[in-house]
Amino acid sequence: VDTCPTGAITEPGPGRGLTSAHRPAATRTTCGYCGVGCALDVITSDAEVTAVLPARDGPVNQGHACVKGRFAHGYLTSSERLTRPLLRRHGRLESVGWDEALGHVARGLREAADTGGPDTVAAISSARATNEENYLVQKFMRVVIGTNNVDNCSRLCHSPSAAGLTASFGLSGGTDSFDDVERSDCLLVVGANPVEAHPVVGARLLRRVLRGAKLVVADPRAVGLALHADVHLRPRPGTNVALFHGLAHVLLAEGLTDEEFLRERATGLPELVELLDDYPPDRVADVTGVPAADLVAAARLYGRAGRPAIVYGLGVTEHLHGTDGVRSLANLAILRGAVGSDRGHGVNPLRGQNNVQGASDMGALPDLLPGYGKVTDPAVRSRAEAVWGVQVPERPGMRIPDMFAAARAGELRALWVIGEDVCATDPDANRVAEALDACPLVVCNELFLSETARHADVVLPVASWLEKDGTFVNFDRRFQRVRPAVPPPGEARSDFDVVRALAALMGADLDCSAPADALAECGRVAPVFAGLSHERLDREGAVPWPCPDPGRPGQAKLYAERFATPDGRAHLASAPYLPPGETPDDDYPLVLVTGRRWAHYNSGSMTRRGGNLALDPVDFLDLHPDDAARYGVRDGAQVGVESRHGRARLIARISEQTATGQAFCSFHFPASGVNRLTSDHADTVTSCPEYKVTAVRVTVG
Numbered sequence: 104v105d106t107c108p109t110g111a112i113t114e115p116g117p118g119r120g121l122t123s124a125h126r127p128a129a130t131r132t133t134c135g136y137c138g139v140g141c142a143l144d145v146i147t148s149d150a151e152v153t154a155v156l157p158a159r160d161g162p163v164n165q166g167h168a169c170v171k172g173r174f175a176h177g178y179l180t181s182s183e184r185l186t187r188p189l190l191r192r193h194g195r196l197e198s199v200g201w202d203e204a205l206g207h208v209a210r211g212l213r214e215a216a217d218t219g220g221p222d223t224v225a226a227i228s229s230a231r232a233t234n235e236e237n238y239l240v241q242k243f244m245r246v247v248i249g250t251n252n253v254d255n256c257s258r259l260c261h262s263p264s265a266a267g268l269t270a271s272f273g274l275s276g277g278t279d280s281f282d283d284v285e286r287s288d289c290l291l292v293v294g295a296n297p298v299e300a301h302p303v304v305g306a307r308l309l310r311r312v313l314r315g316a317k318l319v320v321a322d323p324r325a326v327g328l329a330l331h332a333d334v335h336l337r338p339r340p341g342t343n344v345a346l347f348h349g350l351a352h353v354l355l356a357e358g359l360t361d362e363e364f365l366r367e368r369a370t371g372l373p374e375l376v377e378l379l380d381d382y383p384p385d386r387v388a389d390v391t392g393v394p395a396a397d398l399v400a401a402a403r404l405y406g407r408a409g410r411p412a413i414v415y416g417l418g419v420t421e422h423l424h425g426t427d428g429v430r431s432l433a434n435l436a437i438l439r440g441a442v443g444s445d446r447g448h449g450v451n452p453l454r455g456q457n458n459v460q461g462a463s464d465m466g467a468l469p470d471l472l473p474g475y476g477k478v479t480d481p482a483v484r485s486r487a488e489a490v491w492g493v494q495v496p497e498r499p500g501m502r503i504p505d506m507f508a509a510a511r512a513g514e515l516r517a518l519w520v521i522g523e524d525v526c527a528t529d530p531d532a533n534r535v536a537e538a539l540d541a542c543p544l545v546v547c548n549e550l551f552l553s554e555t556a557r558h559a560d561v562v563l564p565v566a567s568w569l570e571k572d573g574t575f576v577n578f579d580r581r582f583q584r585v586r587p588a589v590p591p592p593g594e595a596r597s598d599f600d601v602v603r604a605l606a607a608l609m610g611a612d613l614d615c616s617a618p619a620d621a622l623a624e625c626g627r628v629a630p631v632f633a634g635l636s637h638e639r640l641d642r643e644g645a646v647p648w649p650c651p652d653p654g655r656p657g658q659a660k661l662y663a664e665r666f667a668t669p670d671g672r673a674h675l676a677s678a679p680y681l682p683p684g685e686t687p688d689d690d691y692p693l694v695l696v697t698g699r700r701w702a703h704y705n706s707g708s709m710t711r712r713g714g715n716l717a718l719d720p721v722d723f724l725d726l727h728p729d730d731a732a733r734y735g736v737r738d739g740a741q742v743g744v745e746s747r748h749g750r751a752r753l754i755a756r757i758s759e760q761t762a763t764g765q766a767f768c769s770f771h772f773p774a775s776g777v778n779r780l781t782s783d784h785a786d787t788v789t790s791c792p793e794y795k796v797t798a799v800r801v802t803v804g
Contacts, residue, residue, distance in 0.1 A: 104173075105157075105166075114154065114174070130588040131158060133575050134172040135231065135568025136709075138454030139303050140577025141168050142644070145569060145588035152176050152569065152589055162645040163281060163577060169302035176569060178712040179589065183551050185564035186593025196552075196562060201594060201604075208519075208561050209608040211544040215516035216248055221496070223515055225252035225506045228467035229522030229548075229598070230456035233573030233585055235618035236598040237458070237465040238473060238625045240521060243602050244500075246493050247611045251469050251478055251500030255462040256523055258503045259530075262789035263420040264452040265463060265475075267429025271437070271450075271674050273667025275475055276460065276580040278442050278449030279412065280647065280659035281307070287448050289317040289408030291401075293432060294343065294418020294795075298327030300699040301453050301578075308414070317408065319401045321346060322418060323696060324725075324767060325760050334401040337762055338391040340694050341683030341796040344424055347431035348680060349387030350402045352379045354438050359406025361440025368666070369437050371675035378677045390680065411441050412448035417455065417698065421795045423684040426788035430676035437673045443662030454578040455699075457568065461576035464632070464648070465625060469500030474629025490627050502790045503529070504783070507538035517544040521598060522565070526554035530781035530792040531748055548598055550709070565598050566591035567709070573599070573618040574640060579659075581645040582635055683796040684784030687764065691746060691798035693730065695766045697777060722777070724753040725767040726801070731757045734801050743802040744768075749779030755801075766799065 104114050129144035142161030146154040155176055157168035178184070188204030189196040215223050228240040237255065244253040257265065265275035272278060284290075285307055297305035305327060312318045312331050320332040321343075329335045338346045354360050355376065365372050384395035405411050413436055419428045433442075433450050441447020454460050466473035472495070476483030484495040501509060503525075509515035511534070518539070529535045539545050539558035547559035556562045570591040574582050591597070596604075599618055606613045615621040619637040626633040634650035634657065650657035665671040687694055724742060736742055738757040743750060744766070753768055761767050768777055784793040 129156070130586050131584070132569070132586045132588060133457075133577075133583040134168070135457045135575075135585075136169075136171045136175070137301050138457055138459060138578040139163055139301050140457075140575060140581060140583055140645075141172050141303055142583065143168060143172060147588055150589050152179060160644075162581065162583070163579075164303045167303045167306060175709060178550070178709040179567065179569060180592075181551070181712040183712060184592050184595070185549060185551060185562065186595055187564060188594070189556075189562040191560045196557075196559075201596075204561055204563060205605055205608055208544075208546050209605060211560075212248065212517050213609060215544060219514075219516050221249035222252060222500070224248050224250055224517045225501055225509075225515055226519040227503060227506070227521060227523055227525065228253055228255040228462055230256045230459035230462045231522045231568065232458065232462070232598050233571055233618065234458065234461040234465050234576060234582070234625070235573040235615070235621035236602065237462045237467045238621050239599060239602045239613060239615060241466045241468075241473070242491065242613060243606055245495055246491050246613070247606050247609055249496060251496050251498065252506065253467050253500060254469050254503045254506070255459070255467040256456065256528070257459045257463045258790060259528065259792055260417055260455050261420055261452055261459060262791045263425035263429050263786050266426045266789050267433065268450065268452075269475070270426075271430055271433040271676065272442065272662060274649075274661060275463065276648075276661075277451035277578065278436075278661045279451055279579070281451070281579045283448045283660060284412045284414060284451055285311050287311070287316060287408070287410050287412035289319070289404055289411040291319045291321070291405050291411065291413045291435070292328055293321040293413065293415040294420075295414060295416025295453050296322065296324070296327045296698065297414070297416070297453060300416065300455070304453065317404045319404055321401075323762055323765055333404060334397055336393045336397055336401055338393050340696055340765065341422060342391040342680070343419055343422065343428040344431045344678065345382065345387050345390040345680035346393060346398075347428070347435060348379055348382035349384055349391070349393075349398050350405070351375070351431070351434050351438060352382045352387070353384065353399050353402035354406045354435065355379060357403070357406065359402070360438045361446065364440030364444065364446075365438065368440075368443070369673045369675060370670065371677060374677040375434065375675045378679065382680075405435065406439060408447075410447050411439060413450045414453060415450070416453045418795060420452075420786075420791055421793060423784050423786060423793045423796070424678070424681050425786040425791050427676070427678040427681075430678060434675050437675055442673065443666065449661075451579065458575040460578060460580065461574070464576055466629075469502055472628065473625050474631045476629065487628050490624060504785060504790050507535055510538040510542040513541065515542055517546070518542050519546045520555055520559070521548045524549075524553040524555045526558065527778060530778060530794065531783045532778040533749055534783070548601060551712070563601055564593065564595040565601060566595055570595075571597050571599075574622060574637070576648070580647045582640060582648065582650075583645045584637065584640045684793050685747075685782055685796050685798045687798045691800050693764060693766045693799050693801065695744070695746070695768065695780060695797040695799045697768055697781070697794050697797075699769055721754050722769055723756040724801070725756050725758060725761045727759060727761050727763045727765070728757050729763045730766070731755065735803055736801060740803060743804070744780060744799050745802065746780040746782070746797050746799045748782055751777050751780050753777075766801070
C-alpha cells in the first residue's frame with residue numbers, strides 16, 4: 104500500500120497515499136495484536152477510526168505494520184460488541200445496569216471469601232489488557248480479597264520462557280534488543296513462524312538474511328523463513344531437547360565454544376559435558392528425525408558466527424518439557440559466549456499476545472509479585488506491604504489449570520476471567536467448560552459474547568486497546584504508551600475503571616485514580632520499573648526494563664557485567680531428553696501441531712469481526728500429500744479430526760509444508776473445536792499445556 108508506484112494498491116480513508124508529514128492529525132498508540140509492539144497512528148473522524156497507519160518513527164516497526172494492526176479494526180463497530188452488562192437470571196443472560204451488575208459481583212466475591220476463605224476466589228488477568236490494568240487486578244486480588252490466586256495467559260504460552268530464562272540468566276525477559284538481533288551474522292530461529300505470527304519481525308529478519316546473514320531454522324514445518332534457510336532442521340514434535348543437546352555436542356566436539364566465557368561467567372559445564380556424551384549426531388538423528396549431516400552443518404554455522412542470535416517461539420515452550428527446552432536452547436548461547444557480551448545477541452522469545460510480557464511483569468502471577476519478586480520472600484512482601492498498607496499472603500496461589508480443577512472439585516467459589524476466552528484457547532476445552540459450569544460465580548470482562556462469556560454469571564462490557572489509556576511491554580521488554588483513539592461503545596468501560604469501581608463497592612480504595620498512578624506505584628513496589636512513567640514514555644517513545652533510574656536509559660542488552668542469578672553466573676542446564684506426553688499409534692497415527700495464521704489473532708474474536716475475513720475465512724487442517732492419499736482426503740474436503748480427548752471439524756489443505764505423519768491447524772476459529780482435541784499434559788515445571796503434540800486421526804465426511 105505504501106510503496107506501490109502506480110496506485111493500483113490503495114487503502115480506504117484519509118491516510119491513503121499521504122506521507123507522514125501530510126497526514127491528518129492522529130493518535131499515536133501501540134498495536135494491540137501480537138507482542139511486536141508496533142507504533143501506530145490512528146486517524147479518526149466523528150469518533151470512528153477511519154485509518155490505522157504505521158508510524159514512520161516507530162521504535163520497533165520503523166514504518167511497517169501487518170494486515171492485522173493496519174486493517175483489522177472493524178471489530179470496534181461490530182454489531183456484536185457488548186455495550187451493557189449482562190446478568191444471568193433463570194438461566195439466561197439479561198441486560199442490566201452497571202450498579203446492579205457490579206453489586207452482584209461484589210456480593211458474590213464477599214460471600215465466597217467469607218464462607219470458604221480468600222483462596223476460594225481466583226482471577227485470570229489479561230495479556231490483552233494494559234500494564235496498569237494487570238497491576239490493578241493483581242493488587243485487587245492480594246489487597247481486597249487476600250489471595251495470590253491470580254494468573255494470566257502466559258501460563259499457556261511463555262511461562263516456560265520465564266522459568267527457563269530466569270534459571271539460566273536471572274531475569275524472565277529476552278536478553279537483547281531486537282535492534283541488536285537484527286545486526287547478527289547468524290540467526291537461529293527455533294519453533295517460530297514470524298512471517299505469519301509476527302510479520303514485522305519476520306520481514307526484518309528476512310531483510311537481514313537477504314543482506315548476507317546465515318539462517319538456521321528449526322521447525323517441523325517448511326514455512327516462512329524456512330524457505331530462505333541455509334539449513335532447515337525438521338525435528339519430530341516433542342524432541343527439541345534432544346535436538347539442542349545434539350547441537351551443543353557438536354559445539355563442544357569441534358571446539359566452537361568460548362572457553363574464557365565458560366570459565367569466568369558460567370557454571371555447570373562438567374555436568375553438561377557428561378550429559379552430552381549421550382547425544383552424538385547419529386543418536387540425535389534417530390530421536391529427532393533430523394539428518395546428522397544437517398545437525399552438524401547447523402551447529403557449525405552457529406558456532407563459527409561472529410555475532411549469533413537465537414529467536415524462538417511457542418514451538419519451544421508448549422511442550423511437556425518446555426522449560427527444559429528453553430534451558431537447553433539457552434545452553435547454546437552460553438557455550439558460545441553469545442549472551443551478555445559483544446560476541447552475540449543472546450536468546451530472545453517472540454511473545455504472542457500484545458502484552459503477555461507486561462501482564463507477568465506487573466505481577467499477575469500466583470507466585471510472583473510485580474517485578475518477579477517471589478511471594479515466599481519476606482523482603483519482597485515487605486516492600487509491597489509498605490506501599491499497599493496490608494499484609495501480602497505468603498503462600499503461592501493457584502495456576503490457571505489448578506483453578507479449573509478446583510472449580511470442578513467444588514473448592515473454587517468465584518472466578519473472574521478478564522479478556523480471555525478460556526473455553527476457546529485453553530487445552531481440553533470440554534473440561535474447561537465443566538469447570539465454569541461448576542463454579543458458583545463466574546465473571547467475565549469481554550468485548551463480545553464469547554464462549555466463555557456464555558458460561559458466565561456476569562458479563563461486563565469493556566474497552567478494547569484502541570479505546571484505552573496505559574502502556575504495553577513488547578517482546579524485547581520495551582514499555583510503550585497506549586492512548587485512546589476513540590471512546591468505547593455504549594456503556595463499556597476500561598478494565599481499569601471496572602477494577603477500581605468493584606474495589607470501592609467492597610470498601611477498598613486502590614489509591615490509583617488514573618493509569619499513570621498505577622505505573623508510578625508499581626515502580627515503588629518493583630525497583631526494576633522505578634525509572635518509568637507515562638511522562639517519560641510520552642517524551643522518549645519507548646524505554647526497556649530494567650529501568651530503575653528516571654534519569655538513566657533502560658537496559659536494552661542484559662548481563663553486560665554480571666548475570667542476575669544469585670552467583671552472578673550463567674547456569675548451564677543438564678536435563679536429559681524425555682519423550683512427549685503423547686505419541687502416535689495405530690488408532691491415532693498423526694501428530695497434530697497447533698499455531699497461528701497470518702491474518703488472525705488468538706481466538707479470532709477481533710479479526711473475525713474486522714471486515715477482512717475473506718483474507719483467511721476458514722480453519723484448515725494442513726496435511727502432507729502422502730498422508731492425504733493414505734487416508735483418502737481430497738484438498739478442500741471437510742474432515743473430522745479425533746484425538747483421545749475430543750473431536751473437531753476442519754477443511755483439508757494439502758501441501759508439503761507439513762511433514763509426513765504430522766498435521767497442522769490454527770486455533771483462531773473456536774467453532775472448529777480444535778482445543779477440544781488437546782490433552783491435559785503440561786510442562787512439568789510451569790503447567791504450560793502441550794499444545795504442540797497431540798495424537799490424532801483424520802476421517803472424511
